[in-house]
Amino acid sequence: xxxxxxxxxxxxxxxxxxxxxxxxxxxxxxxxxxxxxxxxxxxxxxxxxxxxxxxxxxxxxxxxxxxxxxxxxxxxxxxxxxxxxxxxxxxxxxxxxxxxxxxxxxxxxxxxxxxxxxxxxxxxxxxxxxxxxxxxxxxxxxxxxxxxxxxxxxxxxxxxxxxxxxxxxxxxxxxxxxxxxxxxxxxxxxxxxxxxxxxxxxxxxxxxxxxxxxxxxxxxxxxxxxxxxxxxxxxxxxxxxxxxxxxxxxxxxxxxxxxxxxxxxxxxxxxxxxxxxxxxxxxxxxxxxxxxxxxxxxxxxxxxxxxxxxxxxxxxxxxxxxxxxxxxxxxxxxxxxxxxxxxxxxxxxxxxxxxxxxxxxxxxxxxxxxxxxxxxxxxxxxxxxxxxxxxxxxxxxxxxxxxxxxxxxxxxxxxxxxxxxxxxxxxxxx
Amino acid sequence: xxxxxxxxxxxxxxxxxxxxxxxxxxxxxxxxxxxxxxxxxxxxxxxxxxxxxxxxxxxxxxxxxxxxxxxxxxxxxxxxxxxxxxxxxxxxxxxxxxxxxxxxxxxxxxxxxxxxxxxxxxxxxxxxxxxxxxxxxxxxxxxxxxxxxxxxxxxxxxxxxxxxxxxxxxxxxxxxxxxxxxxxxxxxxxxxxxxxxxxxxxxxxxxxxxxxxxxxxxxxxxxxxxxxxxxxxxxxxxxxxxxxxxxxxxxxxxxxxxxxxxxxxxxxxxxxxxxxxxxxxxxxxxxxxxxxxxxxxxxxxx
Numbered sequence: 001x002x003x004x005x006x007x008x009x010x011x012x013x014x015x016x017x018x019x020x021x022x023x024x025x026x027x028x029x030x031x032x033x034x035x036x037x038x039x040x041x042x043x044x045x046x047x048x049x050x051x052x053x054x055x056x057x058x059x060x061x062x063x064x065x066x067x068x069x070x071x072x073x074x075x076x077x078x079x080x081x082x083x084x085x086x087x088x089x090x091x092x093x094x095x096x097x098x099x100x101x102x103x104x105x106x107x108x109x110x111x112x113x114x115x116x117x118x119x120x121x122x123x124x125x126x127x128x129x130x131x132x133x134x135x136x137x138x139x140x141x142x143x144x145x146x147x148x149x150x151x152x153x154x155x156x157x158x159x160x161x162x163x164x165x166x167x168x169x170x171x172x173x174x175x176x177x178x179x180x181x182x183x184x185x186x187x188x189x190x191x192x193x194x195x196x197x198x199x200x201x202x203x204x205x206x207x208x209x210x211x212x213x214x215x216x217x218x219x220x221x222x223x224x225x226x227x228x229x230x231x232x233x234x235x236x237x238x239x240x241x242x243x244x245x246x247x248x249x250x251x252x253x254x255x256x257x258x259x260x261x262x263x264x265x266x267x268x269x270x271x272x273x274x275x276x277x278x279x280x281x282x283x284x285x286x287x288x289x290x291x292x293x294x295x296x297x298x299x300x301x302x303x304x305x306x307x308x309x310x311x312x313x314x315x316x317x318x319x320x321x322x323x324x325x326x327x328x329x330x331x332x333x334x335x336x337x338x339x340x341x342x343x344x345x346x347x348x349x350x351x352x353x354x355x356x357x358x359x360x361x362x363x364x365x366x367x368x369x370x371x372x373x374x375x376x377x378x379x380x381x382x383x384x385x386x387x388x389x390x391x392x393x394x395x396x397x398x399x400x401x402x403x404x405x406x407x408x409x410x411x412x413x414x415x416x417x418x419x420x421x422x423x424x425x426x427x428x429x430x
Numbered sequence: 431x432x433x434x435x436x437x438x439x440x441x442x443x444x445x446x447x448x449x450x451x452x453x454x455x456x457x458x459x460x461x462x463x464x465x466x467x468x469x470x471x472x473x474x475x476x477x478x479x480x481x482x483x484x485x486x487x488x489x490x491x492x493x494x495x496x497x498x499x500x501x502x503x504x505x506x507x508x509x510x511x512x513x514x515x516x517x518x519x520x521x522x523x524x525x526x527x528x529x530x531x532x533x534x535x536x537x538x539x540x541x542x543x544x545x546x547x548x549x550x551x552x553x554x555x556x557x558x559x560x561x562x563x564x565x566x567x568x569x570x571x572x573x574x575x576x577x578x579x580x581x582x583x584x585x586x587x588x589x590x591x592x593x594x595x596x597x598x599x600x601x602x603x604x605x606x607x608x609x610x611x612x613x614x615x616x617x618x619x620x621x622x623x624x625x626x627x628x629x630x631x632x633x634x635x636x637x638x639x640x641x642x643x644x645x646x647x648x649x650x651x652x653x654x655x656x657x658x659x660x661x662x663x664x665x666x667x668x669x670x671x672x673x674x675x676x677x678x679x680x681x682x683x684x685x686x687x688x689x690x691x692x693x694x695x696x697x698x699x700x701x702x703x704x705x706x707x708x709x710x711x712x713x714x715x716x717x718x719x720x721x722x723x724x725x726x727x728x729x730x731x732x
Contacts, residue, residue: 396678
């Protein structure tokens with residue numbers, strides 16, 4: 001009996017093992033006649049993407065698209081791990097912040113021969129520059145954005161002001177006046193100063209508005225003298241000396257709550273994401289009291305901003321690049337960009353769409369965004385992760401007063417030089 | 431054929447059956463624990479940056495030496511020690527009196543014991559989210575309560591100052607772990623015979639002297655066990671830091687585990703992250719060895 005039981009048990013174990021193997025990737029699947037294309041994108045505009053993916057499959061019976069929608073917090077890591085693990089997605093988000101990393105690692109296919117000059121001419125210049133690296137263009141533009149100023153018109157009116165200030169100095173003076181008159185509690189709130197927030201965006205935006213930059217055209221680190229120190233002094237003074245910035249900025253709170261505060265005249269203005277302005281349009285009663293304009297400037301600069309965007313890239317390991325390109329063209333065409341914008345996702349990458357009547361009707365501040373795009377910059381680094389962590393740590397040391405503006409600016413300068421030396425990029429011209 | 435016969439023979443014995451039955455478990459343990467551990471040791475001797483796949487190379491002990499020469503790891507270690515000492519100190523100071531009270535039989539003491547277990551039953555992530563809301567600068571009930579009592583004149587941001595944020599994280603971990611400490615001590619208190627206290631009372635000892643000369647020496651082994659356990663667990667704190675502060679502000683709550691996480695999963699420096707994790711493992715392993723040795727030592731005699 002013992003022997004019989006053992007035989008049955010061994011047989012059961014062997015069957016389980018074989019069954020588990022047959023469902024695993026170790027044993028090849030039954031021959032699938034369809035061409036499989038794997039796509040990884042973020043959550044924004046996913047319904048629009050799903051619709052067009054289904055449409056593509058219907059018109060291309062030989063194609064099967066495996067669409068993965070991944071949260072922003074995990075997307076970069078997921079893409080990197082899949083690339084490094086040798087089983088990358090065929091098509092993936094490859095925005096300017098990532099394109100340099102992926103291209104440097106040899107993971108992306110250059111698209112110079114596929115992207116037309118018309119597409120590049122019609123796309124916002126900053127985005128095209130952001131997708132270009134070492135003379136090649138690596139991804140097809142999908143959407144573009146910057147963080148404009150949203151202000152409360154009613155607050156300005158009560159303060160006897162007609163237009164929003166053009167410089168940071170004017171903004172500080174006006175905020176103090178409005179605070180003293182009891183019209184607002186604070187001038188603004190610093191966004192992106194809290195931990196884990198991707199402070200690099202707001203940092204770059206503010207630095208650009210001060211006419212500063214991290215690296216010059218020759219690859220030298222110029223942060224300290226190009227405006228970094230002045231920016232840090234401004235950030236600290238605005239918080240602790242002039243007190244025009246909400247001290248609770250240092251803690252993350254929901255953007256919806258912040259927008260409501262703006263509408264209820266707690267602040268004069270905010271610098272925020274375009275999709276949140278779209279959200280406010282549907283969710284805030286007195287939305288018509290809000291206006292959109294350029295971020296103020298300093299040191300002779302009219303304005304500055306951080307340009308962000310996304311594009312679709314094709315992996316080097318994609319087995320059918322022609323098919324992948326057909327899908328990329330479909331998902332990035334103007335019609336899809338427009339639908340995404342109308343679905344309250346991000347704004348189009350194509351310039352002409354900023355004059356589209358349907359879009360302007362739905363997003364009345366679209367022309368203001370087009371104006372802001374003239375004053376945008378991007379940071380291209382293959383060590384973007386380190387850069388982001390460095391920006392986070394520096395800004396927080398500054399606003400928590402662990403470092404003075406001089407110390408923080410010096411530390412930032414030295415850290416950038418150290419990272420540049422370690423990674424050999426940006427390449428310094430001799 | 432001879433081999434097959436031998437296998438068949440072996441399988442038909444109790445020992446053979448035991449081997450068959452534990453093989454799946456061993457495979458899982460090997461795949462999930464042993465192999466990753468050795469692979470991490472392998473990685474720790476290499477420069478591995480996921481975003482530069484062609485630049486992986488053997489660098490010897492650089493991944494161990496370089497972090498130990500930088501201030502970051504020592505600051506993270508310091509924060510971890512601050513967390514651990516505070517958690518242990520305040521935890522024991524609260525747990526002992528609570529255990530003494532729970533040791534008294536009164537109406538409702540069983541229900542009270544069950545109720546006190548609730549914080550411990552919370553998942554760490556839930557605990558962190560709950561307290562993050564409590565401390566929220568805009569709508570947190572802590573601000574609401576203090577404002578209503580007139581102790582503050584405007585809502586403030588509790589998690590935006592490095593030391594305060596670390597202290598608050600420690601306090602919420604104490605709140606969560608207090609039931610476990612309390613019940614450890616309570617279990618020991620319940621093994622102390624009552625006649626000891628009766629004899630002491632007859633000899634004129636008051637409550638304080640009974641506590642100092644009877645209770646404390648007899649719960650000392652339990653306190654030692656708790657000390658070692660909580661030092662070990664102190665090195666593992668992560669969830670609360672991740673949810674509440676993300677290691678900030680200004681790295682103010684970046685404890686050892688979060689430092690390891692940042693290097694490995696945010697910066698994708700697998701080699702350096704593996705080395706830091708192994709340094710931490712060695713520390714915890716040392717404590718574990720001490721803990722096990724202590725357990726087998728002689729207990730305090732009555």
